Amino acid sequence: MRARTRTARNTVVLAAVAALGAGLLAGCSEDPDDGTSNEGGGSTDGKITLTVGTFGVFGYKQAGLYDEYMKQNPDIVIKENVTTKTSVYWPKTLTRLQAGSGTDDIQAIEIGNVTEAVQTQGDKFVDLGKEVDKSQWLDWKNQQATTKDGKLIGLGTDIGPMAICYRKDLFEKAGLETDRTKLAEQWKGDWSKYVALGEEYMKKAPSGTKYVDSASSVYNAALGGATERYYDKDGNPIWDNSKGVKDAWDAAMSVATSDMSAKLKQFETPWDQGYAKGTFATVACPAWMIGYIQEKSGDAGKGKWDVAAAPTAANWGGAFIGVPTASKHQKEAVALAKWLTAPEQQAKVFAKQASFPSTPSAYPSLKPSPDTTAYFSDAPLTQIFSDSAKTIPVQHFGTKDQPIGTAIADIGIVQVEQKGKSPEEGWDAASKEIKDVLGQ
């Protein structure tokens, strides 16, 4: 009896300790950066600490830019607060901006959120228009970060000009054209031509391979070149009769209802494995995806990948950096933001990370790393991406761009592609979702 209760107590203690341990573990395993205090600025030993809030990989640290800047400015210490996911980063940043405290001295803004920032957070950011020579940036890039009264709230970092990355070896086995210029000619001007080539590919496809990774990637790529997206230029939602959305949807549907898609979801582990195993022959690749492909395909893909111009010039992704008015060191933060986004620095990030500059004057001097060039069969990456960058149309975004895109890609397209529903059913489901998002 005595001995038994003692064990019972031990068990309780054990349970309690384990529960505590689990709590700690769980705390650690979440975004490790969430725990770090983001008290903007602060100065110790006469040095000024500037914090930079980013999401994903910006490449500044990787390209050694922070170290370089700190060497040039001995009184500045730079600290980067990275949050892995945009979906975590942005709500957090929004609440801090409105609270007027806890923001970093520099905050990154993703392209999908920039309109929301321009329309609702304009007064929370320093006007950078007076600080820089705006003509250095692509015009459409500046416009996206400019408020109605002409305030520039963010400086363009990278952009995502689009190309098609394809597996030369698989194309050859399927009896298709492998030369990147001739291939680009075959689908030039229309994404449906790119899809049509997929029918050809599937006729003689090497076993176990598909033409494209997913229908959503075709949708995203096609929409990225459309002049009309979900909103008109006055900010009214036009998603249900926008030509750009309809064309992109149709292209995606012809992929989803055929057998040419590997039906993967981008940025998930099976997609990564798809690169490693070579289960799909093409993927619409913005410049920033080059490094990703190289990493995930690994040595097995070396020299087998090639890059051709996309059917239409399109943009996918990219970001801005802005200085919140809540920053205690606005002057120093603005100087750092200017320096980080200057053409020379953008070129350095490109050399390291293949993030494509938003400043055209950097294009002639761009050098992808020799490693990358060799990996992609000596394709002229710089030329392909800068040709695309210069002809990307001005696109208008809205406040709910991201949730609308999610509804179409993850509800509409997935229902057709993975559950075998008809395109009409898929569109109805997406519409219902979008109406819920917009409160219509």
Add this chain to the structure above:
Amino acid sequence: MTSSKEALAHSAASAETAPGDEPGAVRGAQVRGTPPAATHSWRSRLYRWDMKASPYVFISPFFLIFGAFSLVPLLYTGWYSLHNVQLSDLDNQTWVGLDNYQNLLSSDFFWNSLWVTFTIGVIATVPQLLVAIGIAHLLNYRLRGSTVWRVIMLTPYATSVAAATLVFVLLFSWDGGMINWLLDFVGIDPVNWRESNWGSKFAVSTIVIWRWTGYNALIYLAAMQAIPADLYESASIDGANRWQQFVHVTIPQLRPTILFTAVVSTIGATQLFGEPLLFGGADGSKGGSEHQYQTLGLYMYDQGFMIGNLGKASAIAWSMFLILLIVAAINLLLTRRLRKTP
């Protein structure tokens, strides 16, 4: 954890305290309560004041923290739920009364998530508690290295949700996942676990079961060890075998503990969030293309932080709170009935 400790302490105390024996705490208080030989009147007044106030000071930290971090946010959420508030524009709130709630009641997505929460809750909780009792019963035998077994039982619980779920996502991957590979082995067609209606619910439940079974088993084990051995002795003298002992001695003695775990699991199931979110991958807050595993927690997160509609998200939060109150009320009724039956 506090409540679980209380429950354990309760069952242990009821088993151990001999009738007529005065609990120590009361005795201590009586000693302190004896009036001192007071000479100074203000000193005695101070002393009396100390006697009355000190306990409140001692317990106040919890209530202050509770107030600041639980009660105020709770009330503020209630205030939000009566307004149209956008995440991007917190300063601009417009009073809409009960619109958000009305909106919810007429929303298919809300009813769907309620149904999903309920079904996943049942699929996850019932087998989990049954298996946990079984395991606890086995661990209650005299075993070599029993501590090792108990630690192993707790390992899944100590694993973070994120790590566990990511592994399960790989296992349940429809293309090249181990589960489909095993199914293929026995001649069953592969299942698209994430997109299928019941398949996805089953997969999410598996993660929950895997994580929490050991935890519940340990709670049962602790309660089992507090059952007086003489009950088993007399049962075996009466000729009851192991199974009969389990059914007629262990289960009735565990009744309060079973009720406690059932309530805690129900609360956990109502708030289920991390597992389905991570199971859904890149955009998990939708809970699948047909919302087939979008629980109430996910729906709230999607409305509040993906769509940015904080008012509606707050209304969902309060609805969840009300649902939990109903669950608590049902629990109270059940407890009363259980107490009446001998």
